[in-house]
Amino acid sequence: MAEVVAVIASTHHPFYLRASTSTGADRPPFADEWVSKIETFRETLTKARPDVLVMVGSDHFHQLWLDNMPQFLVGKAPYFDANWYNEEREFGLPKMRLQGQEDLSAHILRHGLDADFDLAFSNELRIDHSITCPIITLRPEADLPIVPIYTNIFAPPLPQPKRFVQLGRTIRQLVESWPENLRVAIIGTGHLSLELGGPRQFGEHGPDPEFDRLAVEWIANGDIEKCLGEVTLESLHLPGNATHGFMDFMLMMGVAGEGVRADHVDSLDLFHTMEAYFTWYPNGAPA
Template sequence: MATLAAVLASTHHPFYLKATTMPVEQQMPQAAEWKRKVEAYRETLTKARPDLLVMIGSDHFHQLFLDNYPQFLIGKAPRYDATFYNEEREFGIPKYVLEGDTDLSNFMHQGLLDRGFDFAFSNELKLDHSIICPIITTRPQADLPVVPIYTNIFAPPLPSPRRFWELGRAIRSIIDEYPSDKRIAAIGTGHLSLELGGPRQFGEQGPDPEFDLQAIEWLSTGNIEAMLDSVTHESMAASGNATHGFMVMMLMLGIAGADKASYVDSFDLFHTMEAYFTWYPEGARP
């Protein structure tokens, strides 16, 4: 059977690459520390020695629109083009071509259907920065095949926080049953409190610092019960209009199994709190 070698959950900031590679004299004061933290986080994946990556993110209305926006979608292509024009223009993110793993994609899709998740699928999926940002931060050589999974955090009505957790548990059981000797890492990116286009977007810190600290505590200790008791669509909206991306972090805890995180770090980037978590499941520790 396959080995779940590591589970990584982090925020994804599209300006990271541009902010840390521009000429030093033009960089923001936080750039060097930001880069140091990301490179330390990258080591947690490198140590796991993965053979392929299951990537969980959300399409930012680049390919999925209100005329047809699935709650959950899996990519089943042999390779994936990545990065849309506006991401190149605004964020400085380069184009990528990532190899897929159709065998695991097909096995995962069937397993999800068998567990009551009616997933959409795409054989022609193009990836945006919710997938490419964690490639840049954790595997910049982009040399591993990927199985991408998109979740709906933008287009109401949204799945419940509990449904995201349950999906994480389903993905974990499928990886555990996958008939392969490969080491699989699961990487997902979402948000803590986040405001996009609203009055709290460019404050001195994230829109809800109290939620951010509580969310880091929940994730670092694996306290899914407290999250499911406390986190609702309404509470996330009160913390910032894009905070629903936190449900992807809850999904990743579902894959990890509600264990205490092996690695926790965070970075207060004046308008948002960046956070980084890694779990090494029992029996797969590097």
């Protein structure tokens, strides 16, 4: 049976690549600290020695559009091309190509459907920065096969927060029931408080530092019940108009499990948004 060797939840900041590779006057003052935190975070995945990565993210109106919008979608293809023209334009993200793990995709689809998740699928999916950012930060070699899973945190009507948690729990069970002796890391990215295209964007901090503080606490302690008690589709409008991306963190809390404390917790207060990084080792920390 497959083993879940690491569960990782992270923000996906599209400017990391540019900030970390810039030099001289172009290098932002926070770049060195950011790079150092990312390298430490990366080590938590490297140490787990994964063979396969399940990657949870959200399409930002790249391939998925309002004429045909799935709520939860699993990519099943031998390869996934990655990053789009407007991401290259705005963030300087390079075109990439990742190998797929079709057998695990098929397993998640079949058994996810049987577990009452009516998952959509795609056999030709060009993934975007919600999945390539954690590749760049956590596995820049981009050498492991992936199963991308997209959630709709972007185009309302959205699924309820509890469905994200339930899907996380189900993904964990599905990976653990995959009859291959392979080491799987489940990685998902979302946001803390975030405002895009509204009056609170690009401030000195994220739009709601108090929400960010609480959110980091919920995630770090695996406090799913408390989080579900406080977070609704309505309430997520308050910390910032793009904060529904926090539901992907809730999904990852579902993967990690109720009351399970993260083995690695870190954050970085940047302008516009707070970065946050979490790693759980379900079978104990690797040596």
